[in-house]
Amino acid sequence: MTPSYLNEFKPPQRILLGPGPSSVHPRVLQAMTQPILGHLDPQFFQVMDEVCEMLRQVYHTSNFMTVPLSSTGTGAMEAACANILERGDTAIVCRNGFFGVRLADIAQRCGAETFVVDSQWGKPVEPAALERELRKHAKVKMVGVVHGETSTGVLTPMPEIVELCHRYGALVVSDAVTTLGGHDVQMDQWDIDVCYSATQKCLGAPPGLAPISLGPRAVEVIKTRESEVQSFYFNLKGLESYWNQTRAYHHTTPISMTYALREALRMMMEEGIDNRIRRHARVAAALRAGIQAMGLQLLADPDYRLNPLTTVVIPQGIEDTAVRKRLMQDYNLEIGGGLGDLRGKVWRIGLMGESAREVNVFTLLSGLEQILPTLGYEVAYGSSLAAAQRALVEFEGRG
Amino acid sequence: MTPSYLNEFKPPQRILLGPGPSSVHPRVLQAMTQPILGHLDPQFFQVMDEVCEMLRQVYHTSNFMTVPLSSTGTGAMEAACANILERGDTAIVCRNGFFGVRLADIAQRCGAETFVVDSQWGKPVEPAALERELRKHAKVKMVGVVHGETSTGVLTPMPEIVELCHRYGALVVSDAVTTLGGHDVQMDQWDIDVCYSATQKCLGAPPGLAPISLGPRAVEVIKTRESEVQSFYFNLKGLESYWNQTRAYHHTTPISMTYALREALRMMMEEGIDNRIRRHARVAAALRAGIQAMGLQLLADPDYRLNPLTTVVIPQGIEDTAVRKRLMQDYNLEIGGGLGDLRGKVWRIGLMGESAREVNVFTLLSGLEQILPTLGYEVAYGSSLAAAQRALVEFEGRG
Numbered sequence: 001m002t003p004s005y006l007n008e009f010k011p012p013q014r015i016l017l018g019p020g021p022s023s024v025h026p027r028v029l030q031a032m033t034q035p036i037l038g039h040l041d042p043q044f045f046q047v048m049d050e051v052c053e054m055l056r057q058v059y060h061t062s063n064f065m066t067v068p069l070s071s072t073g074t075g076a077m078e079a080a081c082a083n084i085l086e087r088g089d090t091a092i093v094c095r096n097g098f099f100g101v102r103l104a105d106i107a108q109r110c111g112a113e114t115f116v117v118d119s120q121w122g123k124p125v126e127p128a129a130l131e132r133e134l135r136k137h138a139k140v141k142m143v144g145v146v147h148g149e150t151s152t153g154v155l156t157p158m159p160e161i162v163e164l165c166h167r168y169g170a171l172v173v174s175d176a177v178t179t180l181g182g183h184d185v186q187m188d189q190w191d192i193d194v195c196y197s198a199t200q201k202c203l204g205a206p207p208g209l210a211p212i213s214l215g216p217r218a219v220e221v222i223k224t225r226e227s228e229v230q231s232f233y234f235n236l237k238g239l240e241s242y243w244n245q246t247r248a249y250h251h252t253t254p255i256s257m258t259y260a261l262r263e264a265l266r267m268m269m270e271e272g273i274d275n276r277i278r279r280h281a282r283v284a285a286a287l288r289a290g291i292q293a294m295g296l297q298l299l300a301d302p303d304y305r306l307n308p309l310t311t312v313v314i315p316q317g318i319e320d321t322a323v324r325k326r327l328m329q330d331y332n333l334e335i336g337g338g339l340g341d342l343r344g345k346v347w348r349i350g351l352m353g354e355s356a357r358e359v360n361v362f363t364l365l366s367g368l369e370q371i372l373p374t375l376g377y378e379v380a381y382g383s384s385l386a387a388a389q390r391a392l393v394e395f396e397g398r399g
Numbered sequence: 400m401t402p403s404y405l406n407e408f409k410p411p412q413r414i415l416l417g418p419g420p421s422s423v424h425p426r427v428l429q430a431m432t433q434p435i436l437g438h439l440d441p442q443f444f445q446v447m448d449e450v451c452e453m454l455r456q457v458y459h460t461s462n463f464m465t466v467p468l469s470s471t472g473t474g475a476m477e478a479a480c481a482n483i484l485e486r487g488d489t490a491i492v493c494r495n496g497f498f499g500v501r502l503a504d505i506a507q508r509c510g511a512e513t514f515v516v517d518s519q520w521g522k523p524v525e526p527a528a529l530e531r532e533l534r535k536h537a538k539v540k541m542v543g544v545v546h547g548e549t550s551t552g553v554l555t556p557m558p559e560i561v562e563l564c565h566r567y568g569a570l571v572v573s574d575a576v577t578t579l580g581g582h583d584v585q586m587d588q589w590d591i592d593v594c595y596s597a598t599q600k601c602l603g604a605p606p607g608l609a610p611i612s613l614g615p616r617a618v619e620v621i622k623t624r625e626s627e628v629q630s631f632y633f634n635l636k637g638l639e640s641y642w643n644q645t646r647a648y649h650h651t652t653p654i655s656m657t658y659a660l661r662e663a664l665r666m667m668m669e670e671g672i673d674n675r676i677r678r679h680a681r682v683a684a685a686l687r688a689g690i691q692a693m694g695l696q697l698l699a700d701p702d703y704r705l706n707p708l709t710t711v712v713i714p715q716g717i718e719d720t721a722v723r724k725r726l727m728q729d730y731n732l733e734i735g736g737g738l739g740d741l742r743g744k745v746w747r748i749g750l751m752g753e754s755a756r757e758v759n760v761f762t763l764l765s766g767l768e769q770i771l772p773t774l775g776y777e778v779a780y781g782s783s784l785a786a787a788q789r790a791l792v793e794f795e796g797r798g
Contacts, residue, residue, distance in 0.1 A: 005449035006668060009661055011442055013434045021654055024435050032431040032655060035412045036423050036605055038733045043410055050404035070607065072469055074650035075632045106631045200651055206435055208469065208607055208653030230629055232505045233474045249738070251473035252599055254607030255420055256431060257656065262408055269405060334437045339648070 014328075015360055018336035019150045019309055019348045020178070021200035021207045022355040024264075028205055031263035032256040039253045047262055048243060048253075054265035058180060058203075058273060059195065059213045061187035065236065066213040067243045068261055070254050073177040073198030076210035078106050079234035080173045080194045081144070084218060086227050087111030089141040092133050092170070094125035094161070098151035098339040099175060103144040110230065112141065121341060122311075123301045124156035127164055140170040141221075147185070147195075148178035150348070151339040153300040153311035155183065158190045166191065171217055177201060180211065181268060182280040182308035182352055193218040199257070202280065202308050204353030205264035208257045212236075264353075280307040282395045283351045283361055286388040290365040291349075293387030294372070294379050299346050308352040311338075313345065315377055320344045323371055331367040333360075361388055413727075414759055417735035418549045418708055418747045419577070420599035420606045421754035423663075427604055430662035431655040438652045446661055447642065447652075453664035457579060457602075457672055458594065458612045460586035464635065465612040466642045467660055469653050472576040472597030475609035477505050478633035479572045479593045480543070483617060485626050486510030488540040491532050491569070493524035493560070497550035497738040498574060502543040509629065511540065520740060521710075522700045523555035526563055539569040540620075546584070546594075547577035549747070550738040552699040552710035554582060557589045565590065570616055576600060579610065580667060581679040581707035581751055592617040598656070601679065601707050603752030604663035607656045611635075663752075679706040681794045682750045682760050685787040689764040690748075692786030693771070693778050698745050707751040710737075712744065717774055719743045722767070730766040732759075760787055 016023045037044040048067075056066045069076050081103070085091060091112040093104035096119040107114040117133045119125040125145075134140055143165045148155055158174060165172045171193040176185050180195075182202030187195050193215045200207035214222070214236065222229075222236055229235040233251065241248040268276050284307035288298060291312055299311035314320055320337055324347070327333045336348035351360065365384040372379050415422045436443040447466075455465045468475050480502070484490060490511040492503035495518040506513040516532045518524040524544075533539055542564045547554055557573060564571045570592040575584050579594075581601030586594050592614045599606035613621070613635065621628075621635055628634040632650065640647040667675050683706035687697060690711055698710035713719055719736055723746070726732045735747035750759065764783040771778050 003449075003452070004445065005453050005661070005665060009430065009433060009446065009658060011433050011436050011446075014436060014440065016435060016437060018437050018439075021435050021437060021651060024655075026432070029432040029434075029655070031408065032605075033425070033428040034408060034410050035428075036415060036420050036599075037410050037413060038415060038417050038420060039606070040417075041413065041727075041733065046403065047408065047410075050402075053402070054404055070471055071474070071632060072650045072653065075470070078630060078632045102631070109627055109629050109631055111629075198651070200435075200654075206431075206653065206655040207438070207651040208656050228508055230508050230510075231477060232501070232508055233470060233477045251471045252420060252597070252606040254471065254605065254653075254656070255599075256423075256428070256605040256659070257607050257653070259408060260655070262404070266404060328440075334440065 012332055015333040015363060016355050017350050017360055017364055018334045019350050020352060022204065022350060022352040024206055025204060025267060025354045027267065028260050028263045031259045034259050036255050039255065040247065040249065044255065045247060047258060051258060051262050051265060052243065054269060055211050058268065059185055059187040060189065061213050063187065063213045063215055065219060065240055067239065068209040068211045068258065069234065070251065071210050072207055073196065073210050075234065076196035076198065076212050077103055077175060078231065079212060079236060080196055081106045081110045082231045082234055083222050083229050083236045084142050084171055084173065084194065085110040085112040086225055090137050090139060091142045091144065092117060092140055093144040094130060096123060096125050096152065096154060097121055097146060097149035099146045099149055101340065103146065103175060107144060121152045122154060122299045124154055124304050127160050130161065131164055134168040134170065140168060142173055143170045144173045146175040148176065148183065148306045148308065150178045150309050151342060153306045153309045154304050155306045158192065162191050171221060178306065178308050181276060184277055187213050187215065199261055201352045203264055204267065205260045206257065208254060209261055280351065280356050282392065283356045283358055284310060285395045286358060286361045286391045287349060287351060289391035290361065290384035290388035293384045294368065308350060310349045312347045312349060314347060318372065318375055318377055322375060326371045327367050331363065333364060333367060358392065411731055414732040414762060415754050416749050416759055416763055417733045418749050419751060421603065421749060421751040423605055424603060424666060424753045426666065427659050427662045430658045433658050435654050438654065439646065439648065443654065444646060446657060450657060450661050450664060451642065453668060454610050457667065458584055458586040459588065460612050462586065462612045462614055464618065464639055466638065467608040467610045467657065468633065469650065470609050471606055472595065472609050474633065475595035475597065475611050476502055476574060477630065478611060478635060479595055480505045480509045481628050481630045481633050482621050482635045483541050483570055483572060483593060484509040484511040485624055489536050489538060490541045490543065491516060491539055492543040493529060495522060495524050495551065495553060496520055496545060496548035498545045498548060500739065502545065502574060506543060520551045521553060521698045523553055523703050526559050529560065530563055533567040533569065539567055541572055542569045543572045545574040547575065547582065547705045547707065549577045549708050550741060552705045552708050553703050554705045557591065561590050570620060577705060577707050580675060583676055586612050586614065598660055600751045602663050603666065604659045605656065607653060608660055679750065679755050681791065682755045682757055683709060684794045685757060685760045685790045686748060686750060688790035689760065689783035689787035692783045693767065707749060709748045711746045711748060713746060714776055717771065717776055721774060722770055725770045726766050730762065732763060732766060757791065
């Protein structure tokens with residue numbers, strides 16, 4: 001028998017409404033068919049400069065070091081911690097979800113004495129609780145905050161947190177994996193020190209690169225640190241010499257992925273960053289209205305809901321994977337399950353980047369309206385679609 | 400004025416004869432236009448299994464953990480060291496070029512007391528010298544060896560080195576970035592403990608993934624280590640739970656890059672691994688003959704020459720970049736410059752993967768024959784082409 005790997009690979013066209021990767025526009029995929037350039041080719045240097053320039057716009061920053069790392073978002077989380085922290089430093093992580101847990105784990109692996117401030121999953125960490133922890137330590141080097149918690153669907157308001165941390169002399173590392181391009185991220189105005197993201201969510205490119213931006217305080221801390229960064233691959237001083245005019249070889253950049261990111265960012269420039277963010281807000285409003293019209297509960301505190309990612313509480317008696325499998329088999333549609341403590345308890349519905357389209361909201365709601373009753377959860381047919389439609393009209397009415 | 404990033408990106412079609420990335424076949428580029436699947440989609444799990452199965456064939460191994468890491472080769476170098484080494488361990492690195500220097504640097508950053516065995520750049524490290532170093536230490540945890548030194552063009556014969564290291568109870572970490580798919584790599588027969596590579600050289604895919612394979616001794620060392628691996632991103636125990644049947648989320652895999660790697664490996668299966676390796680040997684023989692017919696010297700010891708990468712000593716009076724710029728401008732052809740101590744002293748000519756074609760040898764030799772005389776280095780026109788042609792015929796004659 002011919003082994004399956006010898007066959008041509010023809011994946012189905014899924015509607016990707018999980019926590020990322022999101023669907024990628026054909027223009028972005030097509031960009032990857034451009035011929036490979038060397039990573040030290042002057043024509044590729046121009047691509048690099050263009051990507052950085054567009055990333056600065058999305059981050060709203062003038063930080064020179066605003067570059068895509070050759071990893072996924074988790075790699076960027078590691079890069080942030082490994083470059084800022086030295087052995088024996090003190091770090092605090094606001095832990096209001098799975099990615100907060102991960103951030104604390106990584107800070108610990110970087111040799112920092114790491115303390116956590118917890119909050120109920122579904123809410124942001126309270127600034128007062130963070131301040132109590134900050135007060136306990138003589139010198140906190142870094143506070144890690146997940147701007148958009150993909151595990152819970154919670155958005156943490158950054159300005160107050162940043163102001164608080166700086167008052168205590170701590171740098172702020174912010175995880176914008178799920179927010180960059182889908183929510184407002186004001187790197188400079190909010191005065192964030194390190195902010196990283198990933199390409200496969202609201203930026204609309206395939207997974208594989210992780211944009212990061214470093215503010216002046218972070219650059220200074222990295223320049224003056226005493227010990228070597230424990231990671232060579234993520235050593236940002238080494239990487240800077242490649243991304244600045246020195247163009248010194250550090251490692252071979254993922255060329256095709258960089259083409260894809262350029263095209264995805266170009267599409268965001270064409271759409272307008274504010275329009276892109278508004279699109280995420282609009283479809284999220286429709287989704288929430290539809291979900292609630294079916295009588296389903298949302299996990300996240302209404303005051304702190306993410307637009308790109310909505311967490312839905314799985315109703316009593318309904319089996320998580322039964323629904324997700326049906327959505328995939330019958331509708332070619334992927335939504336995500338819960339992570340960590342929320343496994344089996346929530347669905348995570350992503351409307352990110354190219355996936356953040358009204359048609360996807362209606363397709364999902366229609367699917368759920370058809371599947372849930374067969375599993376014993378009654379739904380009035382069409383009610384969620386009508387509610388979503390009303391939400392769209394209302395959103396436009398709000399201007 | 401319209402900023403350049405708003406324009407469509409149309410790179411020239413370069414002939415990539417540097418140290419990698421090599422040119423990528425349109426079939427492989429096209430594979431990246433397939434729609435994105437989620438990293439937990441059963442259809443993607445099949446792609447993962449197929450990629451691993453083909454990688455095992457290329458490595459000649461039955462090691463279960465034979466997977467592509469979500470990084471370039473430098474990341475895999477870091478993964479190897481970070482997982483094997485703990486703080487206070489002793490490591491030895493055979494340092495016969497730039498990547499040996501890097502490997503020692505990384506071992507050090509992982510907290511190991513790191514010792515080096517040097518050799519002249521252009522030769523492999525002598526086993527006797529390595530044994531002298533091994534004897535000095537009570538317990539050496541790991542010996543790092545660069546199988547193919549891309550900076551010098553030297554191939555280190557592995558079996559003797561591995562046998563020696565195991566005699567002293569040390570694990571062998573082998574850098575096959577430039578050799579996998581271009582030279583014979585016998586993971587199991589040679590009994591290598593950790594071997595890593597990268598996609599953008601002889602495997603014929605774009606840069607961005609790094610295949611790694613772990614033998615049973617390495618797996619055992621990783622399972623029983625006392626401290627946490629300092630890297631979360633490269634923590635191979637965490638990654639194993641994603642690549643094995645647990646399918647536990649670790650980080651979002653670069654989906655499109657995995658498609659590309661699958662297609663590149665499929666093309667290697669179609670060609671046959673031995674034929675692929677033979678093709679690299681044949682075009683390398685032609686290149687060397689042509690280069691020497693022009694009176695140019697090769698850096699690497701004739702007994703230890705890499706096929707995928709040939710280092711040419713830049714003749715007295717000829718300026719490195721003048722020649723490389725002319726090749727790029729007039730022939731759209733990229734070759735590499737020297738790294739580290741060899742900067743400005745050698746050219747590095749890669750014939751890897753899709754770039755390892757006879758036509759590229761003739762194009763380069765023709766270009767050099769035309770450029771070098773204009774810079775004062777006399778060449779008898781056609782002599783290098785004839786020599787290359789004879790070498791091809793002789794190679795075939797050898798069977």
